[in-house]
Amino acid sequence: MYPGLLHAHWIDEAEAKGFTLIDRVWDRLHVLLECKACGSQDVVRVSVLMGFQPICHACKTDRWHDTAEAAGLEYLRRDAHDRHYGIFRAPCGHELRRQFGLIERMAQGETGFRCAICQAGTEAAEAERRCWQLLGPDHEGDPNYRLYRHSCGHEQRVARVNMQTGRFQCGKCGPAWPAAPNNLYALRFVLGDGTTVVKLGHSNDPESRLHHQLRLRDDLPADLLKTVPMASGSAALRIEKRLHATLRRRFPWAVLPAERFRGVIKVTTEVYDGRLEPIVLAALDAIEARARRRPCPRG
The missing domain is CATH 3.40.1440 (GIY-YIG endonuclease)
Structure with a gap:
């Protein structure tokens, strides 16, 4: 606690914004607020209290949980390196790093999500069925292509849709269609x-x-x-x-x-x-x- 008066206009401002002013803390610039909605406490600067709407971090976390649930995910924690991102668990069990804004759009049905780990497994299985091995993304940066290695050892860029449908040939050992079965x-x-x-x-x-x-x-x-x-x-x-x-x-x-x-x-x-x-x-x-x-x- 920090000694000093709790000014009446501070108290009124806190009440008007959904908080109870508890005391001054740390130094002359900070106060302790208690959320009227959930009872949790946060330290904020006096300038934030007087000039802006203080944030209850417990209520904010609850909203993240609710939004993630509406989007079909489970909120786990905030990203340690970027406050705009959170860590979520997908229904498949894998953890996803996504922007909070994107999760809100998902909850509203504006977009969906894709687990990169499951997607890589799906694409690897598609390639394996045709005797190819998925190596990774296209080295030329085309999102429709992937880099694969054939059973003969030849590496080749192939459009994913062609890997799914089989409408392509190995550039090393594949015969041209007039001679192929x-x-x-x-x-x-x-x-x-x-x-x-x-x-x-x-x-x-x-x-x-x-x-x-x-x-x-x-x-x-x-x-x-x-x-x-x-x-x-x-x-x-x-x-x-x-x-x-x-x-x-x-x-x-x-x-x-x-x-x-x-x-x-x-x-x-x-x-x-x-x-x-x-x-x-x-x-x-x-x-x-x-x-x-x-x-x-x-x-």
Whole structure:
């Protein structure tokens, strides 16, 4: 405590701002205030009391806890090096360092959060499924790219979306698509008006082709009906072109105009009326049977 008078205008100012003036402390410039809301005490300068709204740190901490909870996090403590940041625990159990302002925006539903540790694990698993190892961020600073190492030892920048879909090759050991193994495929889509259509094509990864390229709406019913492995992309393309030519010649009524599926399937041609599905599948069955009788080695 510090000896001296408690001036009446100090007492009135403290009352008006939600505090009780307890005493003078430390020196002539500081006083001890007690929060009327929670009962905790804080030391403030007289100039702060008279010219500003004093802060109850206990109430402020409670607000941080409440805001973090509304944002789906747990408030742990303030950052030791920057008063604008706090340390929070995410639902996954990892600790996050985030600005308090960002936590308030999260609590209001304006933005979300991402755990960098979990995100790195997700991206590492994506790479491992394709025989690559995640090394870290892109050395050129592009946020859409990562640096990976292939099982052959080659290091390469790859867009993350391409690592997810498999639509890329190793720059050292990967063959170009005309020589690489490929597949013919048949897909079924159900348009918004209930019309069933069939798509015939070729791809090194038909599942990826369906989910990451062709289907523009997640709610569009779609199925991969059949795939036929081919020895190379050039062989798949050659056979696919022959099939399309035959289908257009024999069943011109089944060739759908692009406006029928624009905005839901990301192609402009080679989509047919669903009544042609048995014929397309029979053609693929015949191609598959011939391939079994005369297998081609894969490169």
